[in-house]
Amino acid sequence: MTATTHAPKAARRSSKAKRSDAAKRENRTGWAFMAPFALLFAFVFILPxxxxxxxxxxxxxxxxxxAYGGGELVNQFVVLENFRYVITSGDFxxxxxxxxxxxxxxxxxxxxxxxxxxMIIDSFVVKHISGFRLGYFLPYAIPGVVASIIWVYLYNGQISPLVKGLAALGINVDFFADxxxxxxxxxxxxWTFTGYNMLxxxxxxxxxxxxxxxxxxxxxxxxxxIAMKIKLPNVRSAALLAMLLSxxxxxxxxxxxQIMQTADPGISKSFTPMMMAMNTSQGTLTPSGDGPASAVAIMMALIAGVLAMAYALVERKVNEE
Known part of the structure; x- marks a missing residue:
């Protein structure tokens, strides 16, 4: 009886050991597949x-x-002085x-x-949906810098066919006015991101x-x-996501x-916080250097984090309703 009783227990232990070994092999395989992404993510995101x-x-x-100047630039530990500068900066x-x-x-x-x-594409009114979807999405495929250059050309009063056409109709518009x-x-x-959010x-x-x-x-x-009572209530989560990303x-x-500044000198080097960070790092704003520029970027990251937390709270409240 004793041998008969111990046999099933030994079999169960052996079965559990095999399952444990299989689970460990699966975990190692998963980590092996994830390792290239994890290393690349750490290199291009975490380390910077x-x-x-x-x-x-x-x-x-x-x-x-x-007394006559000279010397060399050295990095000095200033504790929170860069953050104090950003928080008290009127330009920021x-x-x-x-x-x-x-x-x-x-x-x-x-x-x-x-x-x-x-909603127009999703309705039965529109046929050949793929063509409309591609057409609306195409502006997003154009790099942001290139899109800005195109529109700066269209805004330029001296060479723009758009401005000249509006002037011919008696509409005088200065797209660079304050x-x-x-x-x-x-x-x-x-123009660039509407198609992306449409998807x-x-x-x-x-x-x-x-x-x-x-x-x-x-x-x-x-x-x-149907659009008002069924479709709109069911895209609330998508709307919140699109708003957060935007x-x-x-x-x-x-x-x-940055691109419009080439045609409008009235746009200052600190017109937006990201422009302020770049020009600070390049030495065209004072104090200059990577330290103050990093402080500007971190402050904006904190603001983005606050907005993300607000989004999470709103999404939770919407899902509970």
């Missing part, structure tokens, strides 16, 4: 962030020299204010336009079960009622003002 945080505690100062907060105004102008227009395009320049930048971003909405719309549409039609609902993107506003 770590270096930026390290650099933010240093500032370049002149060491040595005499003025740039943040411009970005906020830009966001209030651009993001709602782009999200509404992307949602409208997605009260219009932000809207001009917003137009570039909207987010279109994916959410196509995930809605078509049984809901059929049931609504049986109950007598028309196309407008808001975080506007915080990094750089290409449009």
């Amino acid at each position: 962030i770590g270096w930026a945080i390290y650099s933010s505690f240093f500032r370049q100062v002149v060491s040595g020299g005499g 907060w003025a740039g943040v204010g411009r970005v906020v105004i830009y966001t209030l102008i651009q993001v709602p227009i782009m999200i509404i336009a992307a949602l409208a395009l997605a 009260n219009i320049v932000l809207a001009s930048m917003a137009n570039i971003t909207t 987010i909405f279109l994916a959410a719309l196509q995930a809605i079960p078509h049984d809901l549409y059929e049931a609504a039609r049986i109950d007598g609902a028309n196309g407008w009622q 808001i975080v993107g506007t915080i990094q506003l750089f290409n449009e003002p």
